Amino acid sequence: MAEPEELLQELRSKATELLLREDYKESITAYSQFITLCQDQIKKTHENPDTDHVPKLQKSLCLALSNRAEARSRLREIGEALKDCDEALRIETAHFKTLLCKGKILMNLNKYSMALDCFKTAQLDPQASDGSSKSLNGHLEKCKKMEFLSRTGAFDLSDWVVNGFRGKPPELAEYIGPVQIRKSDIGGRGLFATKNIDAGTLLFVTKAIAIERSILGGEGLGDNAQLVMWKKFIDEVTNSASKCPRTNNLLTTLSSGDGEFDIEIPDMSLFRPETDDSCRISVEKLDKNRILSILDVNSLVEDAVSAKVLGKNSDYYGIGLWVLASFINHSCVPNARRLHVGDHVLVHASRDVKAGEEITFAYFDVLSPLGKRRELSRSWGFDCCCKRCRFEEGLHSRQEVREIEVSLERGMDSGAVVFRLEEGMRGWMVRGKEKGYLRASFWAAFSEAYGSEKLVKRWSRRIPLADTIVDSVVEAVGSDERVLKISMGRLKKIDGCGVLEMERAQKLGRGLFGKAMKKQAMKILLDLCCS
Numbered sequence: 001m002a003e004p005e006e007l008l009q010e011l012r013s014k015a016t017e018l019l020l021r022e023d024y025k026e027s028i029t030a031y032s033q034f035i036t037l038c039q040d041q042i043k044k045t046h047e048n049p050d051t052d053h054v055p056k057l058q059k060s061l062c063l064a065l066s067n068r069a070e071a072r073s074r075l076r077e078i079g080e081a082l083k084d085c086d087e088a089l090r091i092e093t094a095h096f097k098t099l100l101c102k103g104k105i106l107m108n109l110n111k112y113s114m115a116l117d118c119f120k121t122a123q124l125d126p127q128a129s130d131g132s133s134k135s136l137n138g139h140l141e142k143c144k145k146m147e148f149l150s151r152t153g154a155f156d157l158s159d160w161v162v163n164g165f166r167g168k169p170p171e172l173a174e175y176i177g178p179v180q181i182r183k184s185d186i187g188g189r190g191l192f193a194t195k196n197i198d199a200g201t202l203l204f205v206t207k208a209i210a211i212e213r214s215i216l217g218g219e220g221l222g223d224n225a226q227l228v229m230w231k232k233f234i235d236e237v238t239n240s241a242s243k244c245p246r247t248n249n250l251l252t253t254l255s256s257g258d259g260e261f262d263i264e265i266p267d268m269s270l271f272r273p274e275t276d277d278s279c280r281i282s283v284e285k286l287d288k289n290r291i292l293s294i295l296d297v298n299s300l301v302e303d304a305v306s307a308k309v310l311g312k313n314s315d316y317y318g319i320g321l322w323v324l325a326s327f328i329n330h331s332c333v334p335n336a337r338r339l340h341v342g343d344h345v346l347v348h349a350s351r352d353v354k355a356g357e358e359i360t361f362a363y364f365d366v367l368s369p370l371g372k373r374r375e376l377s378r379s380w381g382f383d384c385c386c387k388r389c390r391f392e393e394g395l396h397s398r399q400e401v402r403e404i405e406v407s408l409e410r411g412m413d414s415g416a417v418v419f420r421l422e423e424g425m426r427g428w429m430v431r432g433k434e435k436g437y438l439r440a441s442f443w444a445a446f447s448e449a450y451g452s453e454k455l456v457k458r459w460s461r462r463i464p465l466a467d468t469i470v471d472s473v474v475e476a477v478g479s480d481e482r483v484l485k486i487s488m489g490r491l492k493k494i495d496g497c498g499v500l501e502m503e504r505a506q507k508l509g510r511g512l513f514g515k516a517m518k519k520q521a522m523k524i525l526l527d528l529c530c531s
């Protein structure tokens with residue numbers, strides 16, 4: 001039998017070779033054998049105080065733990081990788097390689113200031129070679145930037161937009177702005193504004209737990225490919241939950257559809273990546289069925305801003321889970337929109353929001369009539385009872401409303417539909433925001449009437465100004481590309497568009513795309529939107 005010394009040497013070489021070959025699974029097995037043997041040797045050597053072997057063995061053990069952590073992090077076994085790092089750092093508090101590995105893991109977990117501490121301590125190590133210190137400096141700079149962004153939310157997507165969305169999307173950090181989770185009158189829990197905010201204000205940025213993307217081309221192929229994607233997506237989420245305790249913990253806070261009435265309100269600190277959650281990790285393990293139900297209720301379709309604005313890749317389909325965004329309920333008078341950039345989602349106010357108001361998204365197209373919205377909300381598994389739905393249900397018993405609906409369906413001149421609706425609203429004493437609700441419901445007619453020069457000419461004396469319609473629809477349902485298009489189309493026709501008009505367009509643009517772009521980038525987006 002080989003002597004322990006030889007065996008250790010053999011195992012170390014094997015593990016290192018496997019690591020270099022990127023065979024992480026086998027390398028972990030070899031390092032585990034090495035670590036166990038090494039720990040045994042240390043114990044035995046301790047029993048025999050004559051020997052000076054201990055420091056040497058400790059050094060080897062520290063390096064093996066560090067390398068196993070690296071292999072584990074590559075396999076996204078985050079919890080185990082961090083444990084290895086901590087054990088290695090207990091042996092050697094300033095071990096360069098371990099600090100670099102731990103820093104990178106923490107940065108991936110969006111724990112920027114903790115990662116920064118690791119990189120700063122590693123910088124002090126005199127043994128860091130030129131090559132490794134270069135890579136360390138790179139991580140340090142990136143981490144500083146991320147830490148600043150996650151604290152301030154000062155994101156700027158301008159360069160990316162101005163460069164035509166070329167290259168990789170900008171790197172984003174997780175950020176939580178003026179929002180908190182509370183019990184909602186709409187259903188279960190919801191997200192609420194903690195202060196008055198104006199259109200375009202960033203509410204939060206969060207990274208997906210998992211995203212599955214594909215180009216789904218061709219009829220028939222689509223359904224099958226979607227099923228395959230869905231399966232991969234479920235596997236990816238299950239895998240992340242089993243390997244990362246924080247992910248598992250976050251998933252346990254999400255609704256699986258049942259019993260939303262008395263569902264627990266999670267503490268906001270749970271969503272702040274920097275919070276030390278080691279003592280709060282839930283022991284609850286999620287089985288596949290629960291994960292399936294959670295994904296069913298909370299997954300979102302990715303709507304990449306680059307693809308959307310450029311109108312490219314209409315067959316592109318992405319599905320993902322963004323935990324904090326999952327607390328946002330649907331409303332047919334939404335006040336927030338999301339922007340997908342890389343694996344992150346940026347959520348901003350799409351109109352001005354008052355402190356205490358619930359933040360809501362549109363889960364489906366809200367520029368559609370009540371009947372269609374009812375159908376869509378049922379396909380999501382609930383009956384929407386937002387204030388717009390309640391108001392329109394009250395009005396729906398009126399014969400005239402149904403007649404307008406029918407005339408729209410039958411393709412009647414849309415100028416005439418708009419005229420009838422506007423006249424009707426006068427008679428039914430519809431006021432203020434509620435006018436916006438109905439205009440949004442009959443948007444198809446408004447869009448056609450105000451989008452056609454011929455119809456505008458024919459009806460202009462009998463229907464309201466385009467700006468009045470745009471303002472009231474935006475006040476009701478927030479900014480929307482189609483509404484903005486009407487406004488921008490009109491601006492283009494005015495010779496030498498004035499400062500006030502441009503300011504107005506920029507405000508609508510902020511509601512649509514958020515404030516993370518400067519004026520020049522916003523102008524490009526607005527032009528693209530209308531082209």
Ligand SMILES: C[S@@+](CC[C@H](N)C(=O)[O-])C[C@H]1O[C@@H](n2cnc3c(N)ncnc32)[C@H](O)[C@@H]1O
Binds near residue numbers: 254327381386
């Ligand atoms: C993504 S979750 C939203 C957060 C959820 N309320 C919670 O407590 O976790 C989606 C679920 O919220 C509920 N929901 C969202 N919008 C709703 C609405 N307008 N009316 C009724 N229920 C709604 C439905 O149960 C839906 O399946």
